[in-house]
Amino acid sequence: MPEGEVAAGTDDARAAAQGTVALAGMQVAGRALALGFVLVATRTLSTSDFGRYAIASALLLGASTVADLGTTAAVTKLVSQRADRADDIVGAALLPSAVLGLLSFAGLCAFVLVGGYPAVTRIDVVLAGLGLPFDAVTTTLPGMSKPLTAVKSSAAPLRVTPTPIVSV
Helix, strand or coil, X not given: CCHHHHXXXXXXXXXXXXXXXXXXXXXXXXXXXXXXXXXXXXXXXXXXXXXXXXXXXXXXXXXXXXXXXXXXXXXXXXXXHXXXXXXXXXXXXXXXXXXHHHHHHHHHHHHHHHCCCCHHHHHHHHHHHCCHHHHHHHCCHHHHCCCHHHHHHCCXXXXXXXXXXXXX
């Protein structure tokens, strides 16, 4: 293998390691903030209010899992295989992601309406769920990151065709 290719492979490995460390750091920081919020909430909210928060959080966690349905992993895999078509792949995934988010939000609303929850809890859950369509779309966007080898060989910037998103 020529010397230049070894150096490029080393640079790619170093960049990948830095990206992995940065992602892990951001995830740890996010979880630490969430833990801090829960600790503060348990001390400041009444038992009833914390129960409302816990119900809304648990239901939202389940709905957000359904809202993604693996689209993030699929987009990332497809982009890594076909970096030259990254903008087309991500652009094509945005509308289905928004639809999944809307369906997840509708399912969440139906669940709390049929589940017999008190009106105040239904309102809490619906308000918390309003971000589901946005979350479903934004979790697809990291797939826009072209692999390093494609970035080095491509002088054209990545373009994504905007898709109108309607949320309820």
